Structure formats: structure tokens, C-alpha cells
Amino acid sequence: MNRNGKMIGFAVIAASLGGAYALAQGATGPMTQAQVTAGRADYIANCAGCHAPGLTGAGDAPALTGATFNSAWADKSTKEMHQFISTSMPYGNAGQLSPATYTNIVSYILAANGAKPGDKPFTKDTDVKVSTIADGKIVAAVLAGTVPAAAPRPAAGAARPAGGDGDGGGRGAPAFNLGHTVQGTVKNYSDVTDDNLKKPADGDWLMFRRNYQGWSYSPLNQITPDNVKNLQLKWSWAMVGGGAVEVTPIVHDGIMFLSNSNNTVQALDAKTGELIWENRLGPVQTSAYGATRSLGLYKNKVFVATTDAKIHGLDARTGKELWSTTIDTPPKSETGGVMVINGKVLTGLMGCDQYSVTGCYISAYDTETGKQLWKFQTNARTGTPGGDTWNGLPDELRGGTDTWIAGTYDPELNTTYWGTAQAKPWLRASRGTADKAALFSTSTLALDPDTGKLKWYFQHIPGESLDLDEVYERVLIDHGASKEVFTIGKTGFLWKLDRVTGKFLGIKPTVFQNVFAKVDEKTGALEYRKDILEQKTNQYYSSCPGPEGGHDWQATSYHQPTDNLIIPLSQSCVMIAGRDVDKKIGSGGTAATQLFFFMPGTNQNMGRLTAVNTATMATTWTWQQRSPFLTSVISTGGGVAFIGDFDRNFKAVDAKTGKIVWQTRLGQMVEGYPSTFAIDGKQYLAVTAGTGGGSPFQKPSTLLTDVHRPLNGTGHEVYVFGLPD
């Protein structure tokens, strides 16, 4: 049996069971306590990173318990469950575990959902209807591994394990000592001033997208389309592995500040690759999401937000921790990168898919002390502006609206621009928001950085219902007196807004889409296809593009000399089904399953690179290739744009024509946010390669069976290139 069969099964469950079914009283499940005990350790080592230690799911990985578990498995057999898990998981390394590990893990998942171990071992042929042995109610004692699964079940509600991201995840992983592990001093560091941030020195890459406007453009011009073929590797460095590598090598005064997995920060000599200091702040993460996308620099400090939802200020010269402040508690986390404005460090929040009391917000901290200065709630609360757009859901059930990409800033308008993610769970049918907008999801927010006060918002997709995120980069571009902000999300629509007022100025499709039946080019209003509007849980709906995007976290570059935005695009579709969700704190999640397929009309080309003129919104050049891109684009005054892909290629294109002028192949998927910088008058280029990457990595890893990657590879590296001396 396969998932195709499962799709038909959904309709049957929905029709006949209505979610309610009885568990056979006293029945023991077809597994032994020894399997459950071993399966717990195997689960923590191989699955918890994505599905969370408490089986509650996180990000794209669905919950393996509760209503979500029931809507996926109640009507299936244990054999189908084993077959699915052993051929599909762990995601990205499917089928790589031993047969015993798979049977143990399935035993554990079943026991954690109520199945009672007996004396018959679970095998790949064990064929029992899941709902007759497991009811989806989590058994805390099995999760905790403290008492045998056969012990009486504690009251419901005691289900969540302590901690989350970072808790207990070290088991099975190599030892990783935390602390200020390498001590040293950066010699020639000059304090970063507000003026530096407003007008970065040509040779620096001081912040996430290099400048406040989010251009991902460097004026450096030594490397050109003509000489780029001479680029050679100057040095490389094996980073802390595990999770995803989606980081920006930040460079100031010839020093590279690098965020690594396990919440580790390093300072390296960017010319030689010599490590100067390292601080392993921790925690050691279990999450599939890796290091923060970007560190922040200001005065004598480097700022990092961590996967346990804390923010830290370190001494940039020595790496010593000067302060640390808790933003929220796991499973919330922060990987979106931080930004510094007027002496404050601003950060978003992610992991808000799980129902919580505190919800989701952007917040600001004093760079000197770490004191929290303000918070802007992105999931509007009852009784506040926008609070009446959640179909009456109580505040703690207003999931999502995460801010997992750092914002941009206009110093003249003293306004910071942020994108927000969709409301969660992904499908409105799962989350219960009906046809309501769920503010401030999928919006552009214009905030006063001093107070966190909202100046205006523009909601791109009211009540977004398919995981078509609009959280990505807000790029600030002027045309004469017109001050504009551009953004592009998973739908592949490029948006142009007036950044003074939030007024809609233009919309342009960049890839095929079938989810909106109507697009009003005058107002930007979008109208969903009818079946999406009428969606139900446990039914599949086609979404082109799917959650890979269109456009995803791989940011655009504004090549200023040609007035083009160079945009990495992906082309794939999904059938997506929303799960049923327990409406209680700690539940929630993204709660959907996806089946992937090639986007029609693309000849199975998953990657596309497109340059759009930002004045006219006309396409300047575009081409497609089989593998999707996994890095942002950076472009330069030398007229070259760089990008890396799933097939390990790092490519240089002529920014004017899009023609590929150089490429090289690295050890892993080329993934992250490259940067370029200069030391002693010489231009360098830094790019990371590694694993992870969320949807943009998951889709091709299933669809592109012909593209081979290092199996079981978890390593990340940074590579630095330059022209011959």
C-alpha cells in the first residue's frame, strides 16, 4: 500500500468515523516493551529533530500524535505505517536506518499514542488497524521513558515533555561541549557605528542582506564576468554540522563572524581562514532548523538569537558573552537573523505554529544591556486592532504569524519593514479561521523601530490557506520620488508597495500558479480557487506552486546598476491535505501532509532564475534548470551575480544577461546566504554548503531521484574564493 491508497482512506475516515472511534478495551499492541524502550532512543536520535521530542511536530514535519496522528493513521494498518516510515523517513535520508531501528521506532510511536506492549514483537509484516490499538492520546510516561508503557495512563494534559528544541536531543549525537571553547582576540576590530550601518564600507558585509535596504548587492567590482573564471579556492572551513545551514558569513574589517549549528558563534580571519575565537552558546539543538541566518554587529558587540528563543550579546573582539535575554520558551526559536537599529537589536520569532499563551511577536532589546524594549504582537489579540479577524478563536489558538526572516530599514523614514508568515496550522480548515483574514499573517508590516508601533500593514493573502508564505525579504528601492518596497513570496507574485503609505503599486507573476482564480492587477486582491475556499480537513488540494515556493528563503538580489531584482525561483506543486488538530495549548503545528509533483509546463525543471526590472516590472532575462537554487543571490558592482544549487553547483552569471560565466562544484548542497568582501584591496566571495533547508531541500530530494547527494551527510562548510594573487 502507499500514500495513494491513503488519500482514498481519508475520505472514508471523514465520512464514517467523524473522528470518534473506540479503542478495544485492554487490548495489547503487537510489540514488546523492549522494542518501545529501544524505539524511544532511536526516535530521539533520528526523528525528534524534526517531529519534536514530544511527537508534537514542528515546521513542515507533522505531529505524530493527537488528532493529527488519528487523521493520518487511525484507519490505516500498522503495516502501512511501518512501510511509510521505513521508505520515507528520516526525511532526506529515507531508508537509511536498520530494519530493527524502524520496527522499534514504529513500536515507540504506537505506544506513545496509547498502544500497550505485549509479548509479541512488532515486525514489518505486523498488520493491525491502528485505531484498534492506539487512540492518539499521548502517554506521558512512554515519552518520558520513565515507566513501562503498560503502566496506567496518566490524565490527559500531562502530555508535553519538558523543554523542546535542545532538550534531550544530544542522545545519539556525538558529545559537544558547550562554552567559550576557543579564546582569542580580534586585533584590528573597529567598533561598528550607526553611520557604518547606514552606509557600510565597500569591503564589509555588515548585516544580513548587506545594507539596511536589503539589496544583497556589493559595490565591489574586481570580479567581473570576464575574469570570474579565474576564481580559486582560498580557504574552507568545516562548520558545526547538523540541522540546516542557512547562514550569512558576516564580514567586518577582515574578520568573518559565522553562526553555526548548535548555536555556536565563531570569529575567523577572513583572509586566511584562521579561527580566532569560538563560543558554543548552545543548546545543542535537536531541531532540523540550524544556525541563525544572520548575526548582528554594533559597536563592540555581536548579537545572536538562538534556537531556544534567547538573544545574546557577545564581545565581538573576544567572543565573551556580555548579556543574554530570554525572548520566549521552546519550541519557539529564532533563526531568522537579527538586525540593529538605533542602538536596539530587533528579532522575530518562529515556532509559533504550536498553540501558546504568548503567541508570536517581533521584539527589540537594548544593545548594551539586553533589556527588552518593546514587542509587536503579530498574531493580533482579542480587543486589539486586527484582533477580530480570527473567527473568534481564543488568543492561544492563534498560531503562526512567525517572523523568520529579519527585516529591513529605511533610516530617512525611520521605519522597519518585516514580513510575516501565514497563520497556522497551514490550512484554514485545520485552524478554524473560516474565511477570516487572521491578521497580521502574510503581511508586510511597517514599524517604528523606536517604539514597535505599527505605521501601516498590507496583507498580501488574507486568510492564507496552503502554506504559501509571504515572510521573505522586503527590499527597499527608490524610483525618483517614489519610495518603494518589493517582496516576493511562495506564490511567486512579486509585489511592489509604496513604503511610505503601504499603498499597492504592482504585482507580477513569476512562475505558474493555479491557486488563485482571480488576480486583480489594480488592487492586488487575490481570490482563491473555489475548492480551496471550500476546503475540508483530510482532503487533498492541488497547489502550484506548493510550499517550496515560487520563492522561498533564498533571497533576491537588487542589482542596482541595472535596476533589476534577480530572483531565485522554484517550480514544483503539491497535493496538500490539512489534518485535524486538537484545539489546545501545545497542539497546533502545521498539520498537513503533502504529496509532491513536478510543476506542469516546466519539463521537470525545478529551478528558475529571473531578473525583473523594478521600474517596469518587466522580465529582463530568465532561465530554468533541473535543480532548484538553495542560496540567495548576491550581485556586485563588477556585474556578476552568484547563486548555488541543490546539485552542489556554485554559479556566477552575468548580471546583465543572465548568462552563466563560471561554475564550480562543492561537497554538499550549496545552501545559505553568500557574501562578498574585500581585505587589503582584494575581493573575496564566501558561500556555505551543507544540509537541511526545509521545503526547498525536501521537494527536490524526493522529486530529483537522479541527483545524488552525500548520503547521511550532516556536515556544513564555508568556502572562500578569490582571484589569483
Added chain:
Amino acid sequence: MFRQRTHYVLIAGLVSLLAAPAFAADVQYSTPLDPVAFDNSTVKNNVGTGEITATLSGKTLTVTGKYSGLSSAATKAEVKIGPVMGVPGPVVGELKIPGGMSGDISGSITLTSAQLASLNKGGVSVVINSEKAPNGNLWGWLQTAAQ
């Protein structure tokens, strides 16, 4: 596999658009056939490739094509109609397919006005099932060269 999914009701406005006149010149459509993929448990069975061309003459759509590289014998070739490209819809007709891992496909179906509207929006797909992928092994949505 999508037979039990929602039935699509076409917007009335569209229906009136397409009084496909009987005297209109023949229109050519084509599509490559992509493996249906779906997930890691199905992707290794859902392999192969193919090519479909179709001619619309009046309301009759005549389909020919080739497929190859399946991992098990083909069992069926179906025409499905959804509202737009990428949305599989209900089966509206079957094509002749010899079975085996490769071969030719042919057949014709007569479309209603509403189905013609879907065809013009890229909503008509050809789906090949096989023994190991009984709910879709290869598929593709018919498009004109202009689309």
C-alpha cells in the same frame, strides 16, 4: 485516485465563453508525461516518461502518444478534467493502451462545452496507471504551443 475528491463546478461565466464553434480550425495540444512522484514511498515505482499530442476538431479530442520506462506494466490511460492546469479532476474518458512498460496510447473523447473551457485553461490531463502505481504513474496536462 482523485475520483472521490471534490467535483468542480465551473463558474457560469466561463461556460458561456466557449461556444467552441464547429467550424473552427483544428487546435493542437501536447504535453510531456511526468512521473507522478508524490512521496518517498511511491517515487521509486512512479517512474517513466512519455509524450502526448492531441487534436481538437470541433468537440472531439483525438489523443495519441507514447510512454516508456515504467517499472511495471501499464494498466490504464485516463483523461481527467479539472478546472485549471495542475488540478486533477474526475475521469472523463479512457484511452487505448497496450500494457507493458512502454508503448503507444491512442483514443478520442467528445468534450462538453464546460470541458472545452477546462481544456482551454490547461485543465485536461492524461494519466497512465500501472500495476505498481495503480493510482497514477505518469501524467501531463495538455497545452497549446501558445500556452
